[in-house]
Amino acid sequence: DELATLERNTDGLKKISSPFPRLHYKEAVEIILKENPNFIVGDDFGAPDETIISSQFEKPVFVHHYPSAIKAFYMKEDPQEPGSSMSCDLLATEGYGEIIGGGQREDSLEKLLARIDEHKLNRADFEWFLDLRKYGTFQHSGFGLGIERTVSWICGIQHVRESIPFPRLYGRLSP
Incomplete structure (x- = not known):
């Protein structure tokens, strides 16, 4: 067993089963504020x-509905919850953090242009992306x-650096 060779204690991994817990961003913030009262809501x-x-969990946990302002411009805003994006992150156990991030993509060209402007990005940098939506698109994630x-x-x-085949380190910025 490869994990035994690495001396990995697999007890925690063996407990993992679906479904994974799901937390709204606001619920996740409540958990954080109990231990870190200086956390700024909306960050x-x-x-x-x-x-x-x-x-707080023995298996990975999904956090969904992050504020739109902190997500990429192409994340779709939830029409039933303005200000929240239709996105989620999967957080691994044992403090390893986000391992998956995803969400529904904005399919309206007008809304994409507005979001690019809100994020103070240069529209010219995204012409190729905007061209994909210019003649219509479909809902996608x-x-x-x-x-x-x-x-x-x-x-x-x-440390994640030890999982990267060619890590960028001080004095070594390319493979």
Whole structure:
């Protein structure tokens, strides 16, 4: 067993089963505020905040409906909950943080342009992206999997740098 070779204690991993708990951003903030009263409601979570949340569960936890202001411009706002994005992050156990982030993408060209402006981004940098929506599009979603973080979590590696085949280090910025 590869994890035994790495001396990974798999007791926690063996407890994991679906379904995973789901927390609204507001519920996650309540958990954080109990341990960190200085957390600013509306901010994104940092690694210490994600650790506080995940420490409450024995399996990964989904956090959904983050404020639109802290998510990428292409994340769709929930029409039933203005100000909240239709997004979620999956936080791993044991303080490993976000391993998956995803959400529904905005399909309205007008709303995308407004969001680019809200984020003070240069429209010209996104012409190729906007062209994809210019003649209409359909509802769609996407996600990103942090493979190095996931490998770190599964293998019990303490620093993500040790899961990256060619890490960028001081004095070494390219593979």
